Amino acid sequence: MSKKITIDPVTRVEGHGKVTIYLDEDNNVKESRLHIVEFRGFERFIQGRPYWEAPVLVQRLCGICPVSHHLAAAKAIDVIVGAGTGDGLTPTADKMRRLMHYGQIFQSHVLHFFHLASPDLLFGLDAVPEIRNIIGIAKENKHLAVMGIMMRKYGQEIIKATSGKKIHGTGAIPGGINKHLTITERDSFLNGKEGQNIDQMIAWSIEALDFLKEYHKNNKSFIDTFASFPSNHLSIVRDDGAMDLYHGKIRAVDTNGKVVINGIDYQNYTDIIVEGVKKWTYMKFPYLKDLGKEKGWYRVGPLARMNTCDFIPSELAQKEFEVFKHYTKGKPNNSTMHYHWARLIEVLHAAEMMKELLNDPDILTGELVIKGKKQYEGVGVIEAPRGTLFHHYKIDNNDQITMANLIVSTTNNNDPMNMAVNAAAKEMMNGQAQITEPMMNAVEVAIRAYDPCLSCATHALGQMPLELTLKDINNNIIDKKRT
Numbered sequence: 504m505s506k507k508i509t510i511d512p513v514t515r516v517e518g519h520g521k522v523t524i525y526l527d528e529d530n531n532v533k534e535s536r537l538h539i540v541e542f543r544g545f546e547r548f549i550q551g552r553p554y555w556e557a558p559v560l561v562q563r564l565c566g567i568c569p570v571s572h573h574l575a576a577a578k579a580i581d582v583i584v585g586a587g588t589g590d591g592l593t594p595t596a597d598k599m600r601r602l603m604h605y606g607q608i609f610q611s612h613v614l615h616f617f618h619l620a621s622p623d624l625l626f627g628l629d630a631v632p633e634i635r636n637i638i639g640i641a642k643e644n645k646h647l648a649v650m651g652i653m654m655r656k657y658g659q660e661i662i663k664a665t666s667g668k669k670i671h672g673t674g675a676i677p678g679g680i681n682k683h684l685t686i687t688e689r690d691s692f693l694n695g696k697e698g699q700n701i702d703q704m705i706a707w708s709i710e711a712l713d714f715l716k717e718y719h720k721n722n723k724s725f726i727d728t729f730a731s732f733p734s735n736h737l738s739i740v741r742d743d744g745a746m747d748l749y750h751g752k753i754r755a756v757d758t759n760g761k762v763v764i765n766g767i768d769y770q771n772y773t774d775i776i777v778e779g780v781k782k783w784t785y786m787k788f789p790y791l792k793d794l795g796k797e798k799g800w801y802r803v804g805p806l807a808r809m810n811t812c813d814f815i816p817s818e819l820a821q822k823e824f825e826v827f828k829h830y831t832k833g834k835p836n837n838s839t840m841h842y843h844w845a846r847l848i849e850v851l852h853a854a855e856m857m858k859e860l861l862n863d864p865d866i867l868t869g870e871l872v873i874k875g876k877k878q879y880e881g882v883g884v885i886e887a888p889r890g891t892l893f894h895h896y897k898i899d900n901n902d903q904i905t906m907a908n909l910i911v912s913t914t915n916n917n918d919p920m921n922m923a924v925n926a927a928a929k930e931m932m933n934g935q936a937q938i939t940e941p942m943m944n945a946v947e948v949a950i951r952a953y954d955p956c957l958s959c960a961t962h963a964l965g966q967m968p969l970e971l972t973l974k975d976i977n978n979n980i981i982d983k984k985r986t
Contacts, residue, residue: 506530508932510943522946531933535925535975537784537917546907554583554898555677561894561909562671564716567614568956569606569671570662571887572761572909574600574749575894577675578883583898585875586678588770589750589883596679601749602860603665603674604885608748609704609853609930610658611888612805612846615954616711617651620843623948624718629941647714650707653698654850660699661857664688679872686867701858705819708851712823715847723875728837729930730923730949731757734801735791736807737915738891739769739884744813746852748886753802754811755791760835764791769884772893778910786917789910800918803890804953805845810835817859820852839923842952887912913955923949 510522525533545564552560558576562569577600578589586592592600622635625643633639641648659669664684666672674680694700719726735758739751751774755764764775779788779796792801801807809828815821827836827848836845860866883894890912897906913920927949931942 508938508943510946515849522924522950524924524932524946525934529545530935532925532929534845535921535928535946537921537924546909549904549907551903553902554580554896554904555902557894557896557904557907558675558677559673561907565956566670566888568611568889569605570603570666571885571892572894573666573675574604575885575887575892576884576896577677578750578885579881579885579894580677582593582770582881583878583896584677585877586873587875588768592679592852593870593873594865595683596871596873598682598860598863598865599665599682599684600675602684602857602866603662603672605853605856605860606658606661606665608658608664608888609850609857610655611954612850612853613651613658614652615888616843616850617647617655617844619954621647621651622949623944623951624715624843628945628948632940632944635944650711652762653667654704654707657692657699657701657704658853661692664692676872679870683868683871684866687936689861689867692857701854701861705851705858708847708854709819712844712847712851715844719844726840727838729945730927730952731837732839732919732922732926733837734802734919734922735794736764736810736835737764737791737801737803738808740809740812741816742766746808746812747816748808748818748849748853750885753891754885756811756835756839758835760810760833760839762810763794769893770882772882772884772895772910776893776910778914783919787910787914788917789915790918801915802919803912803915804842804888805849805890806836806839806842806885807890809845809848815848815852817852817855819855820848823848823851839926839949839952842954846954866909889913889956890915909957913953916953916955920950920955923952960974969977 506526508524508526522537523536524535526531545561548556549560557580558573561576562573564572581592582588617640618637622639625640626634637648662672663669666674674682692701697703735755737753737755739747740754741747741751753764753769753775754762754766756762767775775792776789777792779790781788788800790796791801792799809824815824827844880897885892892912893910895908896904899905924946927946931945932938935942
């Protein structure tokens with residue numbers, strides 16, 4: 504007789520999900536599934552709204568990554584107002600948006616690593632649940648906890664200064680930005696008190712990387728092999744192959760590093776990406792059209808970005824990137840737990856880019872908005888903290904949105920997350936007579952490596968069916984309706 508194990512809810516992730524694991528009569532894992540149990544229909548109820556509202560409305564998808572949705576939507580609307588595809592803005596608008604974005608990358612990655620992931624690293628998979636949290640971290644390693652809190656605070660203050668609010672700001676508008684940074688704000692970020700200036704953020708970023716690399720050295724087998732498997736990887740990169748988290752063209756590589764997609768304008772993303780569906784989850788399953796559903800799935804996010812780009816355009820992060828690439832002899836890194844390593848390299852890169860932008864006079868003065876010939880369709884793509892994020896809108900002659908499609912980072916990672924769940928379950932549970940809490944936590948650890956935002960990922964294009972079942976007192980079905 505087969506058995507079913509349910510992990511509900513998955514903890515220390517953004518949003519609500521559950522895992523079901525099916526065991527055969529010998530207690531071996533037959534199948535594992537990550538279910539997204541939320542549903543949020545933004546793609547439907549944004550229809551009919553004027554297009555200029557999109558950057559403000561769609562960020563309400565989430566309180567963790569609103570900046571990413573704000574900017575991806577703004578980039579799509581830039582196309583509609585004739586301002587180009589990301590590189591056509593004024594220098595001030597481009598640099599202010601980038602500063603906002605790097606603030607988001609910085610604070611989001613820090614939140615994930617210090618608050619959500621580090622308890623597993625510091626205490627181990629078999630630690631009691633009561634200490635696997637930021638409070639437990641603070642008791643065990645106060646300095647690590649303070650670093651995480653202060654670094655996140657700095658990133659949020661950058662967001663507030665560039666978008667007006669820490670959460671759900673209004674800074675990015677069609678064709679540009681609605682404000683400059685003040686000299687007082689700039690100087691505060693550059694030369695603020697101890698613990699709140701950019702040089703301290705860079706120093707702490709390096710310290711966090713050193714912490715992880717030391718952990719890796721002492722736990723090499725686990726970090727390198729746990730829930731790992733070969734895969735394709737996708738992101739946007741700059742024309743010269745550099746990592747660019749704000750703007751670029753689509754590139755994908757296979758598990759051996761062969762470039763399978765390169766230089767694709769994201770306005771044409773539907774030519775290369777198909778969204779598959781399965782009946783047991785609200786989340787879709789994107790894949791590369793030319794490779795097909797079975798072989799075309801891919802990973803996105805920090806690990807994928809390290810595998811697709813040729814270099815990182817900031818000095819300290821580039822040195823760390825070279826160490827990262829050398830570890831796999833230049834081949835793509837397919838180790839799930841190395842998402843944490845890649846994520847912290849991006850934290851350092853974001854800190855360096857914030858320093859560069861804060862020293863740029865264009866953020867203090869200059870034209871804010873540019874517009875051109877109106878279009879009726881636009882796509883905006885950005886590298887959100889969790890990976891490549893697509894926003895696609897169409898409008899009518901009344902300037903109302905008629906179609907919206909979002910492929911969020913966590914949706915892009917749907918297939919690999921399910922594979923990570925299955926790999927972790929088999930590794931920890933196969934043949935075990937008793938399933939323990941640490942075994943189930945190990946499955947969650949595999950999911951947490953992707954830093955999923957399940958709230959963002961639960962969208963549907965079209966009408967969601969409603970099914971009503973009427974049963975009698977003996978539980979017999981009398982009638983069933985589906986609309």
